[in-house]
Structure formats: structure tokens, C-alpha cells
Amino acid sequence: MLELLLHLFLLLGLSPLLPGVIGKTKALFAGRTGPPFLQSYYDIWKLFGKGLVISRTTTWVFRAGPVVGLAVPVLAALLVPFGAISAPLSFTGDLIFFVYLFGLARFFTASAAMDTGSSFEGMGAAREVTFSCLAEPTVFFSFIVLARLSGSLALDTMFGPALYTAWQSAGPSLILVVACLFVVVLVENCRIPFDDPNTHLELTMIHEVMVLDHSGPDFGMILYGAAMKLFVLGALVVRLVFPGSTGNLLLDTLLFAGGMLLLAVVIGLVESTMARLRLLRVPQLLVGTMLLSFFSLILLLR
């Protein structure tokens, strides 16, 4: 019970900090002060206190998008170990449940976007669905590698203590998996070089343009959901990089939290030093990543 509470506390409490750390890193690079670390918390709090404007052309689907977008990362988080803290919920084959939970969220976000009838949002939905589609095989190949290494089809075991020994036996494979999952974190959370979360240019947006019509608490849910999605997917990468366990719950928690903050800094670094990819190049890069993940599987099977 304590672990479940700790799990939820880390997810709900810590996730909005990540966008703050990314923003601060970027500001530091640009020689600016930047918004405070806690800006996302303020934003979400502010949005939940606001009114709501809903277009007359929309239906219940439009309202459902943000709700599903908020619920899915919470559910998915229950399947993922946060560092050495094991997952509260685990069953054989939950990796497929995990991937398609996000598929469900995407379906509702895209449907809600198309529900507005706006040409921008339709374009954004088309882009988002295409790119996620191309990112999905990468996730599966990476998971297959981990499943084979751990001999289990449950995420908790795949990202469990066995990882530590796996690094010694299959290091090269795991390095590729880390790289692939990092790319997935970037693309799924619409970070540079795939998408630019800060841009105001609606014609270049992918994710942001789909939520243009949401306002108030609905938009607050979207922001909160996005922060948690980054947290959950990021937790996979952090766990891969820090596979050990100290045996002390407090130390493990701190190590995990530190790892998450470090991940945010790395994302900030990538965003500070790279320009966005051309939209046409994104599929090419994603296919490349998929091949990389496939190669990591071959390395393991040889």
C-alpha cells in the first residue's frame, strides 16, 4: 500500500517539475533567466481555476479527449517500476496493454482534434498519428529485447533487478535500446527535434495544434497529462540507465528522482543545441530508429 502511494505521489507530484527543468535548462543556454522551476504547477493550477469555452460544432468526443489524456498516463504509470520501486500492478503481457493504453489516448486526442472541424487540427492529427505509428515498432522491438533478457512479459520484471546482470551480458544491445527509447520519449512528448513545444507557428505544429481549441480545466488536464506521459516514458529510460537498487527505499526514491531530473536536463540540452527536423525527415529518422531497435534484437539473438 505504501509503495502504491509513493508511486502515485511521485507521478502526480513530481511530473510537472520536468517541463520546468527543461525550460530552465533551455533558458540557461540562451542566457535568459527563464520561467521558474514550478511554472507548470502554476499553469495547471491557474487553468483549473478558469472558465471553459467550447465550440458549438463539437460533441462529447471533444470533452473526452483531455479526460482520457489524463487518465491514461496514470494507469500506465501503475505498470512501470519507478527506479527500484516496483510497479503496483503487473501481469504477464502488460507491455502490450501499456503500449495500447497510449494508443487509446492518442485515438481520443486525435478524434477530439478532428471533432472541431478545424483544418489545422486535422493536419496535426494526421501528423501525430503517422509519427506515432512509426514509433510503435521501435517500442515493441525494444520491449522484446528486454523480455528476452529477463524471460518475462511483464514490465515490472523486464525493468526489474535482472537488468543489472543484463547490462553485463548484453551491454551493446541495451545501449541501443536506451538510444531508441530516448528517441521515443522525444517524439511521443513532442520535443525538439521532432516537434517544437514552444512554437507559435500553427502550420508547423504536431501535437500543440491538436489542442488549440481546448481551454481552461480541459487544457489544464492536457498539460498535466502531457507532463505525466513524459514522466512515465522517461521512467523507462531512467530505469535502464540506473538499473541497480540500494535496498533502501528512501535512497532508491532519491536516485530515481535525480535520474528523472537529469533526463530533463538532457532533453533541455538537446533542445538547446539542435534545430527542428524538417517534417519530411521525421519519418525517415523514426524508421532509422526502428532499424536500430531491430538491430539490438539481432545482437541479442546472434
Add this chain to the structure above:
Amino acid sequence: MNALNPQLLKNGEAIGLELVPTFDFADFGDCLLAEIRKQGRIAACFAVPVIEKSRELELFALIARDRNASVAVYRTHIGERFPSLTPNCPQMHLFEREIAEQYGVVPYRHPWLKPLRFHNAWRSGGDAWGRPADQHPRVGEMDFYRVDGEGVHEVAVGPVHAGVIEPGHFRFQCYGEKVMHLEISLGYQHRNIERMLLNGPHPATMPQVETIAGDTSIGHGLAYCQVIEALSGCEVPDKAQSIRALALELERLANHVGDIGALAGDVGFLPTFSYCGRLRGDYLNLTAALCGSRFGRGLVRPGGVLFDLDSALAGEILAKLKAVQGNTMGAIELFFEAPSVLSRFEGRGRLSRSVAEDLGLVGVAAKACAVPRDSRFFHPTGVYRHIFDDLITEETGDAMARTRVRSREIPVSIELIRRIGNNLPDGPIRAPVGPLKANAMAIAMVEGWRGEVVHVGLTDGNSRLRRYKIVDPSFHNWMGLTMAMRDEQISDFPLCNKSFNLSYCGVDL
């Protein structure tokens, strides 16, 4: 054929209108086409009623002959309808639409006759599109070109945009992510400036001219002053000429640096975006040090300038400039050294040299297509007669080339300022401006940071302005953006648009 020789004019010169021969329309059209074939280009074209209340219009075309530093003036008469010259001369396209909207005349066989700024005709008795005269037309209400078919969709952007920019409407016809056609509809900021200037100069004229396009305050202000000075025969003191050129180059620097920063921002490349945003402010502050306004408002006035520049202030400006130059070049180097940036800019929004010449592009957009266009070089006035010889062009015609032209013009402008600042002449900064000559015409071409700013003034028998024509470089160049977007990805539009960075209000007038 002697009768078909046009009157020639130099930049910043006035001539009596009686010297300008009037051709019949067929000859006028033939002459224009012949001039274009000989690499002339239409600097300005406008109509004016023959006499007050007359239904008959005089049509003037001013052809810039860059190679011999002169402007040929053609004049003809038109009635309610005249055959369009656009099918053979694409440069006339917007000029003819403008004339049709202003006077309610119809250039028939015009392939793209639509309103330009959505205002009522300047005189009663008909609108080219039959719009009611008692109410203001709705801006943006016209037949947009449409493509139909499976997988084809239409995207409408603006007039209200996501950033704090000017209003304008863009209508894309897309096949998936590919743009088949883009149509741009402006006019949201129409203030009727050309009509406000009639019967002038008025006390308010100068501030109005400085706000034709706020980012080109010096450019437009200077062009207007040169027209007035030419019409009144005023000799501007040398020192004033130096201060004017210095201000014009500072304006160019601030905008070029700002543009490169904004281009970096559009592709999410933060280092150059942040640095250039700050550096632009430094350049603006130099203009403020000169005259108290960051955009140079109130500096240039007919006869000279209002603010003197002593050697102490000049030294300060040069020292500050030297300090900022290092930072600027560093920030720009980061931009051109990042592979991820280069891959975004190279090959995007490509315009061929022949399209650029056909459309009569000017300024940065033309230079990027290897078309040499710079009135500082071809039609120099003031200090530019002696110090400017560095005309920059690029070959590739894409967004990269347009960015490179800007980045290469920055050191040139800094060097110009240095030479002007180190050789400031002594003497007065303003000469008295007498009354304007009656029945005369004057042209001024000033190379603003976007390109050539053209002003033409015509006086009546009472020495008042009978017609005042303003041609912002954006007027020529918006069509270039439309053509550059053909077959491009719609997601690259903001990048292409920014690489042109055209003025909306400069066209809306």
C-alpha cells in the same frame, strides 16, 4: 520613331510634366514590353485623373534602367476600360489591380483581376467589381482560387495570427502536406495614406510617411524627403546626407539581425534566436542614441535632419558598434555552423532567377536569386555616390540564400557606418525648403532594408501634391513568396515566409 523616346530622369530629380510625352496606349504597351526585354523593370505605375472630376485618366509608368542609372517615364491615357498588359508583363499584375480598385476602371483580359486592398473607389461612378459604393467592402471577400479533388484540402490562415505580427490572410490549396497553390489577401491595415497626402504637403504628412511601414521609418521618410527636396530644388547639406545614410544602415542592421534571429526561432534553434533578439535591441538603441527614437522617427525631415551628430557621439556609436559586431558575427556563425539548421534552410522556397526577374522582385529576395538589385549601387544619391560598391548576391534562390544575403550585408553596413562616422563633414544639418515647383514630377528610390522603396510625387498648377505614389518593396515581393511556396511542404511555410519577411502595411498603405 523619335516621338517614342521617353523622358529620362535620375533618382532624386524633378522634371516639368510638360516634358513628359504622352503616347497612345498601344505604343505605351509596346514600349513597356521593350523596356522589360532590355532588363528594365517597373519601379512604379499609377494613374491620375487628367483634370479634377475628369473620367479620363493619365497612366504613368516609371521604368528603372539600372544599367545607366536612369528612370524612363512613360505616359498614356486610359478610359473606363483598357487592355491589360499583365499577360505579357507579370510585373504589371498588382499595379493594374491597384489602379482598377482606386479608379473603378477595368483592365480587361487581366488574368487575376481581384481587389487588392478592399476599399471603395476613389471617385464616384463605378467599382471594378460592382461592389456597392455606400459601404466599405469586407476585407478578404473575394473568389479565392480553388483546387478540387480527392485528397485536396484547403487551409485558411489568418488574418489573426498566433504571433504578434501583422494581419494578412493566406489561403493554401494542399494535397496532403504539399502546397499546390497559395493565395495571399492583404488590405486589413488600409489607411488610405496615398489619398491623405493629396493636396499636401500637410503638417501631418511627415509622421504619416514614417509609419507607412513602421520597420522602414527611415527608408520611407528618406524617400519622401528626397521627393520634396527634388520638387523644391533644395540642396541637402553634406552632413545631413551622412547622418541620413548612417541611420538607413542602422535600420538595415537592426532588421537583418532581428530577421536572422527570427529565422532561427522558426526552426527551434535557440542560441541564435536568443542572441539575435537581444542584439537587435542594441542596434535599435544606437538609432535612439542618434535621435531619441529606436525606429528613427523624427530624424529625417525635408531639407536635412533634425538631430546633429557631433564627433563625440559618432565616436560613441562606432565604439558600441564594434562591441556588438563581434557578438553578432558569433551568433550568426552558430547558425551557419549547425548542420540541423542548414538542412532546414537549404533548398526551401526556391525561386529561379527567371521567375524573380519576371515578377520584378527587389531587395533581399532578388539578390538571393542572383538578380542584382540595389538602388544604393545603381541609383546612388547622397554619400552612396562615393562609398558604396559592395553589391551582394547569392545564387541558390532558396531560404538559405535569403538568409545569407542578410548575414553578408551586416558587415557591409557596419563598414559603411564606420566610414561615414569617421568622415563626418562639418556644416549645417538642414537647408530651408522652398515652395514646390508647379506641374512637376519627382522620383526617389531608397534602398530600405527589405529592398527598394520608391516614392513618386506629382504637383498640380498650385504647387500642391496632385498624386503621391508609394511603392514598398513588399508590393513586388509578395508574389515571389506565392511562387516560392509551389510544391513546398505546408509545414515549411512559416520558414519561407520569414525568409522573405515582407511588410503587410507597406502594401496596405
